[in-house]
Amino acid sequence: MCEAPAPREHASEGDGGLAPLQRRVRRLAAEGSSPSAELTRPPACACLTAMVIVVMGVSGAGKTTVGQRLAAALGARFVDADEFHTPANLARMAAGVPLDEADRAPWLHALAAAIDGWLQQTGDVVLACSALRASHRQALRRHPSRVVFAYLQVPADVARDRLLARRDHFFKADMLGSQLETLEPPDDALTVDASQPVDTIVAELVAHLAARRTT
Template sequence: MSAARPRVVIVMGVSGVGKTTLGSALAAALGWRFEDADTYHSPANIAKMAAGVALTDDDRAEWLEILAELIARAVQDGGGLVLACSALRESYRTALGVGREGVALVHLTAPPDVLGARLTRRAEHFMPPALLDSQLLTLEPPQGALVLDATKPVPELVRSIRRHWDL
């Protein structure tokens, strides 16, 4: 990640950690656009996850390409973008452009019991709680990310991000 002020902030972490909640709050505070990477999954990928089957790297390839283009356009245009995206593996983050000028990464973390409880309460999402263990096993903790505790209040997390990058 660059020390320069980012034009794109990717909020990453496993399912249920609060990426969408924090990402949308951060975007609102900054006056930036918010996108949730989940909305870019193909119907086939959504059906697979809803059935409790973890996606493969091949399943994610087209999705990552679409997201990478979204990020590249935001950096090029100079407009602010906050993207909520699992980005669990280093190879996915590289494909998204993490490490390039203008792209910053926030890694949200929470204890497994908190994640499980959040997923159980979340009724309108395609990702079942049964896939949490798979996500935790897949997660490759990022280097150089701003790591935040997702059990903290959202306004506090937004302030931490803004302070970290002087946004």
């Protein structure tokens, strides 16, 4: 049986959501561990059917919100890819500097290693991860059919309004432009209109995934 995910630390008032993530990443580094090592557990059994569902899209698309709800609906574990960023990357984004491809390389590497581990387990994982470029998705597609991308397609103005209204998160609305410039929309992902209510999005994704499993 798979272990339940470690609860995500909650942001305290006014810290922009960055401090808990930074603390967690630093603690793991001091212990000689890494987020990927912590989140990757040994194989539970030989029946390797676990799926990794990557909920992707620009900031404000709703990856975390939808991902958590989708994981609950599927009885899967939820993981936020932000936990795999280096402290330097988190600090950069918190200072309003978008990541470049060199910044993303170690992050994608750690995520790919974690996905390899999850694919050796029995339980499904829902990963909230921007995965903006085709090359990012290629790095994460560690199995041709058991890694599935669910693209939350959202109009820029909807994402911007959500980010402006969001409190206590290190990633601010003024970086949405760079996300939109970086985005290479996938043509092979389950795609949903992310401007819909969360319940509707989750129901659509559950139906898509169920149909996929039976075909």
